Amino acid sequence: MANNKRFCKECGDEIYGRRDKQFCSDHCRATHNNKINSDLTGYIRRVNYTIRKNRNILCALNPAGKARVHKMKLVDSGLNFDYYTNVYKTRSGKTYYFCYDQGYLELEDEYFALVVKGNYVG
């Protein structure tokens, strides 16, 4: 009955026993779950690192707490626009992106306003 054969999700060995078993052994189950958890931990660490790096970049470009910089300067500095901690939309429709306390707002002509939370935005 080849159709009824089930194989371990970790090592590929045939599984005997209960129908709902997904692993051949407790060892394989633990190994598989550890891999999933370490992938997740690695991902979270990379996201946290990227957001912290973004904050440091914004901080360095904005020592006075308010600045106007060209997009290329942000890109050259290594700012990753995909990662931020929160978004703040004003009533007038402007959208600020924050990495913790450091934020930016896209202006016209590829310029950005850099702000620090607390000084200008709730």
Ligand SMILES: [Zn+2]
């Ligand atoms: Zn196995």
